[in-house]
Amino acid sequence: MKNFKNLNYYEMLDVPVNANDFEIRQAYKDTLSIYSDDSPVTYSLFSDQERDEILGCVELAFSTLIDRKAKDNYNMALVEAGRIDEDSLDKKDSGKLVPIFGARGPGNPGLIKRKVNEKIPEQKVQALISGIMSKERISGADLKALREEMGIELRDVYEVTRISVAVLGFLEADNLSQLPHVSYIKNFLKIYAGFFKIDSDKLVKGYLKNINAGAV
Amino acid sequence: MNNNAIIYPIGGGKGGVGKSFITANLGVLLAKQGKKVLLIDLDLGGPNLHTFFGDNLYPTGLNSFFNKDIQYLYQAAVPTNFQNLHIINSKGSPLESANLPHTQKLKLINAIKELDYDYILLDLGAGTNFNTLDFFLTSNEGIFVCTPQPTSIENTFLFIKTVFYRKVKQVLKLSDFRNIMASLSYVSDSSHIKLQELIEFASGYDIAKGEQLKAILNNFRFYFIMNEYCKQVDPRLGYKIERVYNTHFPAKFSFLGNVEFDDKVFDSILAKNVFINKYPYTSAATDLQNVAYRLTGRKAAPVMEARYIS
Numbered sequence A: 001m002k003n004f005k006n007l008n009y010y011e012m013l014d015v016p017v018n019a020n021d022f023e024i025r026q027a028y029k030d031t032l033s034i035y036s037d038d039s040p041v042t043y044s045l046f047s048d049q050e051r052d053e054i055l056g057c058v059e060l061a062f063s064t065l066i067d068r069k070a071k072d073n074y075n076m077a078l079v080e081a082g083r084i085d086e087d088s089l090d091k092k093d094s095g096k097l098v099p100i101f102g103a104r105g106p107g108n109p110g111l112i113k114r115k116v117n118e119k120i121p122e123q124k125v126q127a128l129i130s131g132i133m134s135k136e137r138i139s140g141a142d143l144k145a146l147r148e149e150m151g152i153e154l155r156d157v158y159e160v161t162r163i164s165v166a167v168l169g170f171l172e173a174d175n176l177s178q179l180p181h182v183s184y185i186k187n188f189l190k191i192y193a194g195f196f197k198i199d200s201d202k203l204v205k206g207y208l209k210n211i212n213a214g215a216v
Numbered sequence B: 001m002n003n004n005a006i007i008y009p010i011g012g013g014k015g016g017v018g019k020s021f022i023t024a025n026l027g028v029l030l031a032k033q034g035k036k037v038l039l040i041d042l043d044l045g046g047p048n049l050h051t052f053f054g055d056n057l058y059p060t061g062l063n064s065f066f067n068k069d070i071q072y073l074y075q076a077a078v079p080t081n082f083q084n085l086h087i088i089n090s091k092g093s094p095l096e097s098a099n100l101p102h103t104q105k106l107k108l109i110n111a112i113k114e115l116d117y118d119y120i121l122l123d124l125g126a127g128t129n130f131n132t133l134d135f136f137l138t139s140n141e142g143i144f145v146c147t148p149q150p151t152s153i154e155n156t157f158l159f160i161k162t163v164f165y166r167k168v169k170q171v172l173k174l175s176d177f178r179n180i181m182a183s184l185s186y187v188s189d190s191s192h193i194k195l196q197e198l199i200e201f202a203s204g205y206d207i208a209k210g211e212q213l214k215a216i217l218n219n220f221r222f223y224f225i226m227n228e229y230c231k232q233v234d235p236r237l238g239y240k241i242e243r244v245y246n247t248h249f250p251a252k253f254s255f256l257g258n259v260e261f262d263d264k265v266f267d268s269i270l271a272k273n274v275f276i277n278k279y280p281y282t283s284a285a286t287d288l289q290n291v292a293y294r295l296t297g298r299k300a301a302p303v304m305e306a307r308y309i310s
Helices: A007-013 A021-035 A048-063 A068-080 A109-119 A125-136 A140-149 A154-161 A167-174 A184-198 A201-216 B017-031 B062-066 B102-114 B130-136 B150-171 B174-184 B194-206 B207-219 B239-247 B262-271 B284-296
Strands: B006-011 B035-041 B085-088 B119-123 B141-146 B221-229 B252-260
Touching: A007 A021, A007 A048, A007 B006, A021 A048, A021 B221, A021 B239, A048 A068, A068 B262, A109 A154, A125 A140, A125 A201, A140 A167, A140 A184, A154 A167, A154 A184, A167 A184, A184 A201, B006 B017, B006 B130, B006 B221, B017 B035, B017 B085, B017 B119, B017 B141, B017 B221, B062 B102, B102 B130, B130 B150, B150 B194, B150 B207, B174 B194, B194 B207, B221 B284, B239 B252, B252 B284
Parallel strands: B006 B119, B006 B141, B035 B085, B035 B119, B141 B221, B221 B252
Antiparallel strands: none
């Protein structure tokens, strides 16, 4: 097996060196779809350790190529090492129209879940979770605090749960007038709890208690 | 005698993915391009290539070659209903002939290389036993058939790995190979051996041998076909697999295209007719046609380029 680590970042993502940001994002998504552990293409091909190594390389490649400054530095290093031709860096297609949808973030649910899983064992997060769960009433502000402590954006929550960013915002702001019927809220909260791996029954109870008290 | 026949062994780790089906139809399509084509059924343990052409007209076959009823392999080839297309079937081979003795196997492989045809397609059996691997290594080209099922993709990977492994074993001297394997003994079972590691080690052992090995492996050119493709599957699955093969294995891999699932395939087999002949106006037939075009380097309909549709 060839060594993935020896490829340059463009080869890892399988994009031409003059690719624009949009193309790089698409290529990154494609690459993740090939190397993620539930991909039919490679699930049998790598051990967990190899897969983590490859995904780490892909992550580094993407974060470098998507950052203009880092990309320029990297390109210069490649040219100096003689691994790519300087002329090939010309942005021939810079005037080309690029579709804007899907261009906002990598939006890879697997990666976001991974990030959450990494954060949960942290002591600060654990303390915050047990603090919130021991309360009788749980407010939207508590949820927001927990999310921000974990460094998760509303958009990330949307990518995994598919609850729209607006509704998530209303949930966190206890904005009862904008939220749908309470049965929907219950469901949203259950999904939300599943995402952050907290006790969903307690969350639903505490949250409903809080908004009911506010409404009365 | 023309020794420039292009030999395409058709294999793939898993059974029932359509190796014989692809062989039969590809053979007919290549013959229709005006090429002289021979199909050989090398699935000795479970031959059924003859079923695709109607099985009542074959007086000779591999069997007669092994029995020494005929002296040369070309005498075993019989014409089919299609112009330019011949077949050597192994219908009626003695039971247990799946375990061909080594000498007979070598004799057969050498005889195949001597045959005078434009294309020779070898229909192989499933699995990775030595016979199948050695028949596959008759040529430095080859076609893998897989289906979108994960088990099939997994076994195709395994098959490719095993083919490489077998080649490495053939090139290195047995004693060298044993020494290298002994040095790599920290790897407890051979399924975890990294090919790259093996080659690196071989060049550390004997630089010339290592280079020779690299050259041989890089010289392989493999094709693969995604059979029984259905609409629910990612249309670019084949391209993704092609990319992974090319990134992680030596050798060059090309994806020839999807062949759509069609339940009329069984029908055509029962009717003892080749699918492409009985149902030429189905999308599966068009797919097969495109595969044949791509294989022979003719211009085929553009493969779906759906890079931005995810």
